[in-house]
Amino acid sequence: MPDDHRGTIQDTPLATALSERYLAYALSTIMARSLPDVRDGLKPVHRRLIFAMRQLKLDPGSGFKKCARVVGDVMGKFHPHGDMSIYEALVRLAQDFASRYPLIEGQGNFGNIDGDNAAAMRYTESRLTEIAAALLDGIDEDTVDFRATYDNEDSEPIVLPGAFPNLLANGAAGIAVGMATSIPPHNAGELCAAAIRLIRDPETPTGDLLDIVQGPDFPTGGELVEDRETLRAAYETGRGSLRVRARWTKSDLKGGMWQIVVTEIPYQVQKSRLIEQVAELLAERKLPLLADIRDESTEHVRIVLEPKSRNVDPDMLMASLFRATAFEQRFSMNMNVLDADRTPRVMSLRDMLRAWLDHRHVVLERRSRHRLAAIARRLEVLEGYLAVFLNLDEVIRIIRTEDEPKQALIAAFSLTDTQAEAILNMRLRSLRRLEEMEIRKEHKALSAERKSLAAMLADPAKRWARIEAEIEDTRKRFGTGPLGVRRTTIGAAPTVVEVTAEALVEREPLTVILSDKGWVRALKGHVAADADLRFKEGDRLKFLLRCETTDRIAVFATNGRIYTIRAADLPRGRGDGQAIRLLVELGNEDDVVALFVADQAARYLVANTAGRGFIVAGAELAAEKRTGKQILTVKPGEEAKLCIQASGNHLAVIGQNRKLLVFPLDQVPEMTRGAGVILQKYKDGGLADAKTFTLADGLTWRLGDKTRTETRLADWLGARGQAGRLPPSGFPRSGMFGDGAG
Structure with missing residues (x-):
């Protein structure tokens, strides 16, 4: 503070003072701590770690050094923060379950996927990986700008050259002030391929890039379960939520x-x-x-x-x-980064790859100009050397006799100050003939390189071709082999699997017994039809159904409603069982017409006593409530008569008047509910029985213990709704098809 301001008090509104200080704090957090740079994908602490390790010569081919030494150098020279925060950042860069492509190779205990912490930094050692070396490649060739460190005693890079697509490859996460970032890791091989695609066609949209970059590639693998449209929206906007499963x-x-x-x-x-x-x-x-x-x-x-x-x-x-x-986790994607102008903004996948390519273009130009300057300096010296070899005796005489040999050399041979200084510093052993040949060879090679670099700098197409070749080399180095293999598989959005009550039941065979008076029970195993079954006095067997404990049993009643009972819920044992009316809301005036396990893929014929009916899909014969579900609408004085599986191509209907009618099954419409259509007309009585069959196989009925099949049915063939005629001789007097009815 200037001396003339000391002791001065200036009135400032509290809101103004707070806003200025809070803004300074927010900018510091956003730009110097939490958000990564889009060009190298690093936050300042990570960049300083890698740069300090390079100064310590911890290259991939060198030995390891204690992490405490690394942390000490980083904290003392570049990053004036706590040593534990620096060490935690170092550890994360070395964990293969946290970083898809680790930038630091650790030796010792660096923690594990269980959440155990790394050992203290005095016990662990580290060095850079090949990927970190690629990020640093060219840093000594004036490819990036440097700035003074916090104490003005040294300098540090503002950004690394970044030959590896680190931001998207390793991802980033951070919480700043008023904003945050969360970028998932990706496969480096796919990123390099997408970048090459973008070089060849700069107008490639993000959707097309997703044909190459399939999605995140997490270090712990797993399966990404999102549909293509969700991925596209997330990568186009830079924001989204992705599900990952074990x-x-x-x-x-x-x-x-x-x-x-x-x-x-x-x-x-x-x-x-x-x-x-x-x-x-x-x-x-x-x-x-x-x-x-x-x-x-x-x-x-x-x-x-x-x-x-x-x-x-x-x-x-x-x-x-x-x-x-x-076991299923949502990863919130928020690709918020600092762009090349150090401005925070949310970028799409295409924008990030474009920013990285633009940075590589700047690096290439700066490196090329730096190399051209170095070549010019070396050529200047080499041309001076050649002048020496052409006039060697005179040069030696001047050096031996002149008091100011440098100025004499400059005047005698029209040399520059640099050339004269280089000649005076030459060793005597360099004056041999072989050395002259080497100098001419080097001069020729450098001249050719200078010409090539100048042509590249003058032609944007050649520059982008060079960048493409460099990225292809990066893809081969890091996008193939065990490190480059994709770990996270990309799956489609999963179908919703409902956890049903049947899933808790062990599958076992059952026999369901329903008596004439409505008592139901289940016996273990599949009981034979002629087994000795006991009932209450005056009661008898009505239905015997063989099924399994995991089945859902359909109950069709005279009121035209369908009910569903879980087989596992039925009472077990040899007792009388339980009244079925306690399991479903079945009125005292209603009775059970059919008891079966509905096949969802099949079709069923439902009909009432008046001879009206229709076909219904098996999937419709399920009810979630005890009150059931209305399928067949019945009028007063009518009842539901039957519910049988509809197979074959013809339907045989017989009335209580013993009139038989056969007609094609496709004349009966398929409905979900309703009163149905007329199957057969009756003057007196109603429907007695019905059966579906294949006409070519004939119509079969049971008579006592024997069965009979009639194939000559021309006399009974007709159209739906006709009256029919008396059945063939030998048809049961009961007017029922017997066991073949359902």
Whole structure:
């Protein structure tokens, strides 16, 4: 502060003073801490770490040095902040589960995916990786600007040359003041290929670039489950939310048992915390399909999940875990970065690649001009050397006899000051003939290089061709091999898997028994039709259905409604069972017409006593409520008569008047609900029975213990709604088709 201002008090509104100070703090946080630079993808602390390690000569081919030494140099020379914050940044750059392409190679304990911390910096060692060396490549060739460090004793680069697409390859995350950034890592090979595509066609839209850059490529692998449109919107706007799931496989065990093995978990999820979360939900009985979870991980992730029973569906089990645990994680994308003008803004995928390419173009131009200047200086010296070899004796005489040999050389041979100084500094051994040949050879090579560089600087097409070649070299170095293989697979948006109650039931065979008076029970196993079944006095068997515990049983009643009962909910044992009216809301005046397991892929014929009916899809014969679902509309005085599976191509209908009519099944419409159409006309009585069949196979009915098939049906063939005629001789007097009816 100037001396004339000391002791001076200036009145300032509090709002103004606060806004100025807060703005200064916000700008410092945004530009010097939290947001990465779009050109090299680094925050200041990371850039200073890499630059300081280069000054310590911690190149990929050199030995390791203690991390404490590195942190000390960074803190003392470049980054005046706490040593632990610097060390944490160093550790993250070395963790292969945190960085897709680590910039630092660590030796010692650098933490693990369980969330354990790294050892103290006095115990660990580090050096740069090949990728960090690529980011630094050309930094001594005036490719980037430097600025003074915080104490003005040294200088540091504002940005690195960045021959590697680090921002998108490794991603970034940070919270500034009023803004944040969250960029997922990507595959370097895909990024380089997309950049080359952008060089060849600068107008390539982001949507086309996504044909090359498939999506994020997390270091921990996993599966990205988003549709193409969601990805496109996220990469075009720079903002979005992407779902990542753990990778799992089903492993079969003995006795029909199986287990699920998880080998990859979502990015930034701590494995130990994930297992604790699942264990807590198990204890709270919120994961009914899961029996146990075990961690069998070594250096590779292996989490074993045991189902409650072998009949649990694996997809349903994993769906419940994805819904309730961190086995599925959302990654919020917010590609907010500092552009080349140090202005924070959200960029699209195309904008980021374009900014990196523009930076590489600037680096190439500056490096080329720096090289041209170096070539010019060297050629100047070489031309002076050649002058020496052409007049060697005179040069030696001048040096031996003149008091001011430098000025004499300049005057005698028209040399520059630089050339004269170089000649005077020459060693005597350099005066041999072989050395003259080497000088001429070097002069020729440098002249050719100067001509090539000048031509490249004059032609933008040649510059971009050089950049394309450099990026292709980067792709081959880092985009192939074990490091470059894509780890995160790109999947489609998953279908919603509902965890149903049947999934909790072990699949076993059952026989459902429904008596004439409406008592229902289930017997274990499949009971034969002639088995000795006991009922209450005056009661008898009405329906016997063989099914499994996981089935949903359809009950069709005389009121035309369909009800659904889970087989596992039926009472077991040898007792009388339970009244079916307690399981579904069936009125005392209503009765059960059909009891079956509906095939969702099949079609069914429903009809009432008046001879009206229609075809209904099997998928419609399900009801979620106890009150059921109205399928067949019945008028007063009418009842639903039957519900049978419709197969074949013809329908045979017989009335209580013993009139038989056969007509094509396609004359009966398919509906979801309604009163139906007339199947057969009656003067007296109503519908007795119906049966679908294939005309070529004939119509079959049961008479006692025998069956009979009639293939000559021309006399009974007609159109829907006719009266029909008396059935063939030998047809049951009961007017029913017998067991063949359904």
